[in-house]
Amino acid sequence: MSGHIIYLWDAFNHGQPSSFEQAVITFQTLDKLAERPSSAMLAFAQRMQNIARWDLATSSALKNNQEFNDCFFNCVENTFKHNKALMLFHIPESNNVEIMQLIVKTANSLQLVALDDYYGMVFLPSGKIFPTEKAKLWQENLVFLKVAKELPQDIDAFVKWINPYVDQILSKNGFNRSHEITVEEGLELEKRGKVYTRDISIGYQHIGFVYIKNIREENGAYEIHIFIDTEVPKINKIYGKFNFLNAFMDTFSISGVDLVNDGEFPAGHSKKYRNRIGFSAMYDKKAIFERLTFYEKLLFPFADTITDLQGLDDFVNGELNQNFREQRYLDGVRTPYSIILARLTNNPHFEALTTQLSNPKVLGANREVYSTEWPKLVKYLREDINPEACWQQFAQLEKEE
Numbered sequence: 001m002s003g004h005i006i007y008l009w010d011a012f013n014h015g016q017p018s019s020f021e022q023a024v025i026t027f028q029t030l031d032k033l034a035e036r037p038s039s040a041m042l043a044f045a046q047r048m049q050n051i052a053r054w055d056l057a058t059s060s061a062l063k064n065n066q067e068f069n070d071c072f073f074n075c076v077e078n079t080f081k082h083n084k085a086l087m088l089f090h091i092p093e094s095n096n097v098e099i100m101q102l103i104v105k106t107a108n109s110l111q112l113v114a115l116d117d118y119y120g121m122v123f124l125p126s127g128k129i130f131p132t133e134k135a136k137l138w139q140e141n142l143v144f145l146k147v148a149k150e151l152p153q154d155i156d157a158f159v160k161w162i163n164p165y166v167d168q169i170l171s172k173n174g175f176n177r178s179h180e181i182t183v184e185e186g187l188e189l190e191k192r193g194k195v196y197t198r199d200i201s202i203g204y205q206h207i208g209f210v211y212i213k214n215i216r217e218e219n220g221a222y223e224i225h226i227f228i229d230t231e232v233p234k235i236n237k238i239y240g241k242f243n244f245l246n247a248f249m250d251t252f253s254i255s256g257v258d259l260v261n262d263g264e265f266p267a268g269h270s271k272k273y274r275n276r277i278g279f280s281a282m283y284d285k286k287a288i289f290e291r292l293t294f295y296e297k298l299l300f301p302f303a304d305t306i307t308d309l310q311g312l313d314d315f316v317n318g319e320l321n322q323n324f325r326e327q328r329y330l331d332g333v334r335t336p337y338s339i340i341l342a343r344l345t346n347n348p349h350f351e352a353l354t355t356q357l358s359n360p361k362v363l364g365a366n367r368e369v370y371s372t373e374w375p376k377l378v379k380y381l382r383e384d385i386n387p388e389a390c391w392q393q394f395a396q397l398e399k400e401e
Helices: 020-030 039-053 066-072 075-082 096-109 132-146 155-172 233-239 285-306 309-316 322-328 335-344 350-356 370-384 390-400
Strands: 005-010 087-090 112-116 121-123 177-181 189-200 203-214 222-231 253-255
Touching: 005 020, 005 039, 005 096, 020 112, 020 121, 039 066, 039 075, 039 087, 039 096, 039 112, 066 087, 075 087, 096 112, 096 121, 121 132, 132 155, 155 189, 155 203, 155 285, 203 285, 222 285, 233 335, 233 370, 285 309, 309 335, 335 350, 335 370
Parallel strands: none
Antiparallel strands: 005 087, 005 112, 112 121, 177 189, 189 203, 203 222, 222 253
């Protein structure tokens, strides 16, 4: 299985599984089985082809949707050619939940089992969904899609509306814990926030979503700001030995703006914000869906590159994103974390960095202590941290604790 694919088989010929695990076993059994398409499969293909060719989709998101049309325009002919016990369909990235809903509803009505390996769910003609814990998320997404196109006018209603969809995106990528955060509001801005967390080999990774509504806007426009923060307890312990600001969250925080290269922007949005995607306003659900799809493609491939110290150092102290690096090196709260990271990874530019980061333009909360604590930190890293052996030292300290 690869990509976002839905697999179908005829429940009359091959049965209905009693669990997701059993569905996977059935899939593995049928994967190589040559079999003429059943009448139910041909009926499914015909219905989906008719919807694509004659623009019969009831969802406005699927009308004149080229990706959807390409997928199903020749569905009957492709089904005959496939000649396998399993039918499979690659789901387009845009509007994928609505396409899934249409496929599942049509398939189940014809006694076909639908296995979605991307979300890890199986849909039975009986109406059951396995695993049962994911059935609730699916139902919440369907409710999400039924709501009118217009965005809720109230910020709390907006958050209630969008949370199930964002929860599923984050859960699918391993961010299974979450909590709401308090966000400072401006005179004309209402804000709400939520942070999602997953465990990684070096600590924790957090992804935050901040939802913003300008109360002066009569048309209900919203903004979504995002950030990724990697929390490394071992670096925090070293930082905590010195009289710097205690800032164990937001230590390696990267905003969505920092991740966007010039020119990468969803079609139809203002070019004024071409390199500031996190700050552009959205006025309807279509724009929200496009933005979340964009964020999903942007966030998780990047997040997976900074789950170990070397990957984090390549980004923080390397040349992968010069704009981000230059901004980070201005900040006297974050530079200590950067130099600790460089030492732990045995960065060949460590000595040059000790000079380069010694005088950041903005000292922030560390302005009273930076001139005394920075030399102490550098001395400690040089004399007490041996990158070749420090991991054994850390392990011993953890045992002693």
